[in-house]
């Protein structure tokens with residue numbers, strides 16, 4: 001592990017900053033305090049700062065020398081709407097809000113990289129430090145893109161990083177290809193004709209239709225999707241009838257769930273096939289169905305060349321502790337929207353063992369401060385390699 005002394009010297013500041021963010025978590029598009037702190041510190045470090053992109057997003061730009069290449073580095077800043085139940089000195093002071101995904105650490109590491117690069121200036125080109133709001137399902141990345149992120153700050157490549165429990169803080173995983181799944185929502189309503197529970201023949205029962213639909217749902221992944229392509233379809237919500245009216249067959253059943261895939265083709269298949277199954281089931285039972293598939297986040301797929309560059313930086317810092325094999329996650333990350341605009345790579349930085357079994361989105365999760373130095377070193381090395389001052393002269 002090679003962490004430059006200048007970065008090590010900044011760790012007390014960055015650790016305190018990280019813990020301060022942890023104690024003051026803010027939800028998506030509400031990162032007022034966080035983004036204000038980030039913007040002020042970037043300005044103090046000498047960066048050009050653009051506030052309010054994607055509502056509460058901040059972009060800091062550092063342009064050094066006459067290199068023409070331009071890259072974007074992204075950190076997400078938002079917390080989750082859940083209580084923090086573990087005791088720690090910097091426990092959340094906001095009821096029902098918590099940094100349970102380590103975005104406090106992401107923000108601190110990217111700030112650390114900006115401070116370091118602004119002081120060492122050992123590259124030639126442009127770096128855009130993208131502090132994104134609302135990663136946790138509220139659409140912050142898309143909003144930044146719609147607000148002109150890549151017109152205002154053109155990027156030849158864009159990089160993202162997420163902490164990963166189970167890997168040690170001196171480990172990093174850089175893998176080309178799919179990293180995170182698409183994350184889409186689907187909803188349907190079976191519309192029958194409600195009737196007396198003792199006289200089903202006088203109505204059209206949507207509850208039995210729903211049972212048939214749910215029992216067949218996994219046949220999409222099992223029988224339609226290529227067995228070598230990962231996919232998930234889950235029904236996560238079913239609403240019908242009233243437990244206090246057990247002699248009433250209701251008019252409608254509402255079902256909703258999620259769909260995950262790693263390729264556009266499988267994503268299309270899931271949308272199509274859930275709808276086909278819903279319509280076929282409705283037809284079979286002589287009822288109607290409304291179906292909607294909402295495309296939320298595309299898959300995160302690492303570009304081969306961007307991954308090569310990230311891997312080279314990782315090896316320079318982490319040496320043999322760099323992993324080139326790591327399983328993709330069925331979670332999603334809206335970094336995917338940045339990856340659609342510029343060739344991208346998303347890497348996994350170790351967060352140490354899961355303390356008391358607490359993984360991402362657990363009420364006891366915490367970012368591991370031991371990862372700050374390695375994370376800052378990775379970001380700065382990536383910039384110094386990709387925007388190499390010597391290659392430019």
Ligand SMILES: [Zn+2]
Nearest residue numbers: 101136360361
């Ligand atoms: Zn999360």
Ligand SMILES: [Zn+2]
Nearest residue numbers: 101102103162
């Ligand atoms: Zn996260």
